[in-house]
Ligand code: UD2
């Protein structure tokens with residue numbers, strides 16, 4: 001029986017039912033967004049409608065290219081290009097000038113095709129149509145012409161025209177002739193879509209990027225190094241999370257471009273995901289994404305949170321970046337700015353997402369071809385460590401600062417300048433503690449790089465017998481340690497012995513076996529080691545072999561021998577080093 005046929009007495013009941021239905025509908029309406037991924041506390045997010053969430057569809061996604069270009073020629077499809085034997089001189093010359101084979105790059109089309117290295121699922125995402133207008137900012141200092149311009153062409157070729165506001169080139173005072181005089185002419189063909197501004201003195205990449213952000217016209221800015229190639233449909237997936245929440249910074253997955261052959265190679269072929277972390281000397285590391293993070297998503301091609309990023313390539317709301325003070329203007333030239341921005345974003349209420357469906361290739365060079373110019377000469381001590389010191393002094397809590405100084409002992413003595421503006425910003429934005437960051441975001445770091453016990457000894461390790469020092473000779477692990485003239489600069493001769501017996505140089509460890517005394521990879525997740533130093537006899541005992549570190553009297557070979565406290569070849573002195 002339908003309730004409509006009920007008698008008069010039941011009319012009140014009928015209205016009650018109507019009211020309940022209405023209330024239910026109203027409730028469904030207002031809670032609709034809760035089922036989607038929007039955060040209702042965020043005013044920008046709350047304005048959005050369901051249509052603006054990326055959606056997995058059956059056919060091709062809305063921004064996917066309709067046809068795949070098929071071209072032949074040197075380097076096409078991202079294949080390696082090999083120069084002829086008689087071009088070897090040019091190749092060597094450009095390797096030493098640019099750290100990459102620009103002669104090879106010169107023979108490859110600026111519009112070359114590359115392989116689509118994304119997960120297959122990525123082709124099937126529909127992204128919001130109203131994505132924010134974007135400035136792609138490319139800062140450069142003395143880059144190879146064809147390499148720089150291939151970066152520009154790839155952006156123009158593979159970005160939706162109505163979303164791409166501009167490509168903004170910022171020249172950090174290059175002194176190469178073609179970059180100085182021909183670039184304006186070249187970009188004329190792009191009718192204003194590509195803009196060029198120049199620094200009138202060398203500023204370093206960090207300040208140059210901050211300047212680019214100031215000058216950009218887009219709502220979102222994307223930074224790229226000047227030796228990149230963006231992959232198929234790279235931009236919309238970076239922008240969608242920012243549209244949803246303007247305090248999200250997004251990072252593409254970085255593929256490799258070979259510096260010798262310009263082969264474009266996927267960084268990993270299967271569907272494993274990595275994210276950015278760090279060790280306590282502030283070296284950037286990548287590690288597999290914890291399951292707990294992956295589980296927050298429905299689909300494997302969706303973005304996931306990351307504590308930090310490599311530095312070069314990312315997208316961020318322009319005003320948000322400027323509200324955060326852009327980069328700390330006290331950071332010099334190169335290095336550490338990736339951490340500064342990451343800690344600042346996370347601790348002050350934003351977040352970082354890595355986006356598997358956005359892939360960008362980057363040329364990893366054989367070495368850094370430029371020096372740090374006048375900016376570096378003004379500063380005492382290694383500039384990159386000074387940058388790290390500014391960052392940790394601003395963002396770390398006391399306990400974590402100590403880990404940094406334990407791992408990088410000379411940093412204590414470096415002059416880092418004034419960070420009071422940075423601390424004031426942290427205060428003003430009511431940013432959270434580093435402990436909060438470690439527990440909620442970078443919770444996988446301590447599993448790999450556990451807290452460091454204090455150092456018992458720091459400095460160069462001198463042999464009493466020959467007055468020379470233990471030295472890695474700059475070799476990577478695994479390799480035999482050697483003995484060298486003591487130079488007093490630290491670096492490959494700066495050793496630390498911690499309270500748990502670990503003997504370290506930089507991020508590496510010193511161990512020994514029957515072949516000798518070796519530089520090895522420290523075991524991930526541990527901070528202990530086999531060494532016991534005796535302050536009175538000056539011997540270094542290996543706990544496991546129960547033997548002592550000994551220098552061979554005739555050769556520079558180091559090994560373990562039965563301990564003999566009276567033998568000068570088994571006596572070692574730690575001597576503290578200060579920055580010069
Ligand atoms: C990585 C980052 C880089 C930057 C750096 C640390 C990636 C792929 N690369 O080193 O973007 O975050 O770590 O700071 O994540 N440049 C200038 N002025 C200078 C020096 C460099 O404009 O004084 C330009 C240079 O031409 C290039 C960009 O800055 O376009 C990055 O420099 P890089 O390629 O030497 O840095 P990289 O990739 O070794």
Ligand code: MN
Pocket residue numbers: 225226227312362363
């Ligand atoms: Mn680079």
